[in-house]
Amino acid sequence: MTDQVVDTSGPASAAGTEGPSGAAPRQFFGRERELKELKADIERAGLDTLAGRKAARSRVLLIAGRPGSGRTALAEELTRALLDTGDYPDGLLRVGLTDLGGAPVPTERTARDLLDQLEVAGPPGADGDELSQLVREALADRHVLLLLDDAADAEQVDPLMPDNPGCLVVATAQGPLTGISGVRPCTIGGLDKGSAVQLLAGAIGQVRITVDPLTAESLAEECGGQPAALVMIGGWLAAHPMASVADVTKQLRELPDDADQPTGARPLARAFRLVYESLPQTAGRILRLLALAPAGLADAHTASALAGCSVSAAQSTLDDFVRLGLIRTNGAELPQYEVPGCLAPLLQALLADRDRPAEIQLARARLLERTVRQLQSCRAITDPEGSEARRKLAGLPRSLRFPHPEAAAAWLRIRRPALLAAARIAVEDGELDTLARRLVAALVRALAVHQGTEAAASDLYGLHGLVLAVAERRDLPRERAAALLNLADLDARTGRTREALTRYRAALDAGRAAKDPYATGRAMESVGGAYAELGDFHRASDWYGRALAQRLTHGELADEARLYGRLGSVHTYAGQYGEALRNWRAAAAVYRRLGDLAAQARALSEAARVQEYAGRPQESLRTCQEAVEWARQAKDVRLQAALELRLADTLDRLGDPAAAGLHRGTAQRLLGKDEPACEIRSGSTEN
Numbered sequence: 001m002t003d004q005v006v007d008t009s010g011p012a013s014a015a016g017t018e019g020p021s022g023a024a025p026r027q028f029f030g031r032e033r034e035l036k037e038l039k040a041d042i043e044r045a046g047l048d049t050l051a052g053r054k055a056a057r058s059r060v061l062l063i064a065g066r067p068g069s070g071r072t073a074l075a076e077e078l079t080r081a082l083l084d085t086g087d088y089p090d091g092l093l094r095v096g097l098t099d100l101g102g103a104p105v106p107t108e109r110t111a112r113d114l115l116d117q118l119e120v121a122g123p124p125g126a127d128g129d130e131l132s133q134l135v136r137e138a139l140a141d142r143h144v145l146l147l148l149d150d151a152a153d154a155e156q157v158d159p160l161m162p163d164n165p166g167c168l169v170v171a172t173a174q175g176p177l178t179g180i181s182g183v184r185p186c187t188i189g190g191l192d193k194g195s196a197v198q199l200l201a202g203a204i205g206q207v208r209i210t211v212d213p214l215t216a217e218s219l220a221e222e223c224g225g226q227p228a229a230l231v232m233i234g235g236w237l238a239a240h241p242m243a244s245v246a247d248v249t250k251q252l253r254e255l256p257d258d259a260d261q262p263t264g265a266r267p268l269a270r271a272f273r274l275v276y277e278s279l280p281q282t283a284g285r286i287l288r289l290l291a292l293a294p295a296g297l298a299d300a301h302t303a304s305a306l307a308g309c310s311v312s313a314a315q316s317t318l319d320d321f322v323r324l325g326l327i328r329t330n331g332a333e334l335p336q337y338e339v340p341g342c343l344a345p346l347l348q349a350l351l352a353d354r355d356r357p358a359e360i361q362l363a364r365a366r367l368l369e370r371t372v373r374q375l376q377s378c379r380a381i382t383d384p385e386g387s388e389a390r391r392k393l394a395g396l397p398r399s400l401r402f403p404h405p406e407a408a409a410a411w412l413r414i415r416r417p418a419l420l421a422a423a424r425i426a427v428e429d430g431e432l433d434t435l436a437r438r439l440v441a442a443l444v445r446a447l448a449v450h451q452g453t454e455a456a457a458s459d460l461y462g463l464h465g466l467v468l469a470v471a472e473r474r475d476l477p478r479e480r481a482a483a484l485l486n487l488a489d490l491d492a493r494t495g496r497t498r499e500a501l502t503r504y505r506a507a508l509d510a511g512r513a514a515k516d517p518y519a520t521g522r523a524m525e526s527v528g529g530a531y532a533e534l535g536d537f538h539r540a541s542d543w544y545g546r547a548l549a550q551r552l553t554h555g556e557l558a559d560e561a562r563l564y565g566r567l568g569s570v571h572t573y574a575g576q577y578g579e580a581l582r583n584w585r586a587a588a589a590v591y592r593r594l595g596d597l598a599a600q601a602r603a604l605s606e607a608a609r610v611q612e613y614a615g616r617p618q619e620s621l622r623t624c625q626e627a628v629e630w631a632r633q634a635k636d637v638r639l640q641a642a643l644e645l646r647l648a649d650t651l652d653r654l655g656d657p658a659a660a661g662l663h664r665g666t667a668q669r670l671l672g673k674d675e676p677a678c679e680i681r682s683g684s685t686e687n
Contacts, residue, residue: 044184057163061170061171063171065189089143095113097157098151100295105156108131111132112458122134123458140162143167151172152173153177153179193225196220196225197216219233219249228271232324255274276350283320285354286317294418294419297415299337305369306367334410381401423440423463430473478511478519481507492530500530508524527543528566537571571583597636598634640670
């Protein structure tokens with residue numbers, strides 16, 4: 001989490017980057033010496049250069065300081081200035097390395113975040129080592145600035161460092177990153193008096209400073225020169241135009257220090273306490289409850305659900321917090337608010353001290369319930385008018401409804417980090433598993449419908465893993481089987497076939513424990529598919545056979561036909577043409593019973609292929625002719641044309657080019673003059 005505590009629409013700060021579109025640019029005060037040293041450090045000769053070697057990795061600049069010192073703001077100002085030089089034409093990548101609770105973010109998540117920014121697809125289920133390697137490969141021929149914010153240790157930074165001296169890493173941390181060579185930390189404390197007073201003047205106007213400049217300097221000293229503390233005090237003074245700088249300085253001095261706080265953190269804690277205690281009771285409660293906001297990200301609905309107040313009241317209160325420098329916002333049309341990392345521990349301590357555990361749990365439950373309903377609304381808006389989902393949607397409060405699918409997709413894109421964090425937190429909490437399961441299910445459906453299962457595969461993999469965690473904790477075999485099947489499917493899709501096989505076998509055990517015939521049948525068929533992918537056709541046919549036996553027991557004709565086809569395929573690959581032909585014939589017979597003439601034609605086409613492999617061309621010719629007739633009856637023109645071409649190829653091999661030419665001509669007429677026959681020739685007619 002970043003240390004900045006002010007939004008672009010709030011008081012001036014020690015931040016240095018421009019705000020979001022439509023927002024006023026942030027101002028930056030002081031730190032001229034630090035900026036000069038950091039820029040000079042880029043050109044400093046490293047150990048490789050001194051040894052006469054070409055640098056193997058990117059240079060790392062480290063800005064060290066305690067939370068609230070403005071270290072992130074300094075890093076932003078530095079990267080802005082460096083981007084202006086044109087030395088890094090591929091732009092800026094940024095990722096936070098510590099979550100709101102103070103825990104280091106796993107490399108898997110930070111690397112995936114960087115890959116998303118690079119628009120590089122990371123395989124679902126990949127571990128941190130694989131993903132960080134993909135990051136380094138993606139940056140091998142780029143010139144980027146990489147801002148790694150709030151690093152806990154060198155182990156978080158090292159895997160993300162590009163193996164490319166044309167890139168530059170700017171990291172922030174509380175102390176040195178021991179373990180990364182050639183890093184000289186730029187350690188920062190408070191702002192100098194002039195810059196601190198200038199920051200205050202930006203918030204409250206120069207007049208209130210001019211009338212008592214010495215007191216303004218004393219106020220800056222009381223704040224320890226810390227930008228976060230100065231921003232909050234500036235916001236408070238701006239909200240109380242009748243209060244003088246001397247008044248707030250006196251109040252700060254009279255506040256006792258928290259002995260549990262480190263000496264350097266006490267000015268920030270006192271400034272926060274002064275601002276917090278000036279809030280109305282309801283606003284103070286909302287602020288405390290923002291400590292529960294997933295990933296420290298909130299919107300009006302989040303605050304409304306946590307506090308149990310109206311959305312409009314929550315929106316107004318959040319905007320007040322921005323003006324006080326307590327939170328910041330992106331200033332977008334769909335505003336999202338962020339709790340600064342430096343204030344998170346103070347909010348969490350207040351919440352634990354002022355609110356009962358039952359009240360906190362109730363707030364969490366309200367938030368999860370509201371989020372589930374928003375996600376259901378987000379998905380339902382994509383259904384056709386008049387559908388049951390749209391009728392249910394109409395019964396929701398107006399504030400929970402989306403005007404059109406585009407608005408729902410935009411909301412999902414903006415809130416995605418918070419939604420994923422909400423799912424993780426809900427599952428880790430373990431006290432609200434029913435709501436957690438509903439949340440994950442609703443999020444899976446919303447992501448699938450708006451992004452597609454392929455684009456959302458990485459997120460879906462993590463969500464299915466959460467479902468599995470709850471199912472194992474609560475001993476829910478049906479849910480466990482479903483989660484394992486979903487995870488295994490994603491493993492198989494990304495080439496991790498052996499891992500998929502292990503999960504399919506585990507899903508089979510869970511399906512049997514749940515006495516779920518669908519899960520067991522699906523798992524057996526998938527085990528067969530995994531063995532087929534591994535080239536073990538004997539085991540594949542065995543498991544397909546088990547799955548088929550179960551389908552035959554339940555009379556599920558469509559599944560029977562598909563499994564006959566799968567058996568036909570693996571027997572063909574294994575060279576067991578007699579068994580393959582028998583199964584393809586059986587598949588065709590079941591499709592005929594179902595009335596699916598096109599599928600019947602495809603199955604017969606595969607039977608003809610097997611006969612050809614077996615050295616029985618005349619039988620293959622007759623079977624292919626039968627397939628053509630069924631395709632004609634199905635009125636599937638492209639399939640009929642493809643089968644006519646296959647028939648022509650067979651006739652060529654039998655030494656009848658004239659007849660072959662007639663069938664090719666028929667295929668061309670079926671396709672039309674504008675579509676070449678080669679496009680059909682390359683298409684598969686397999687079942």
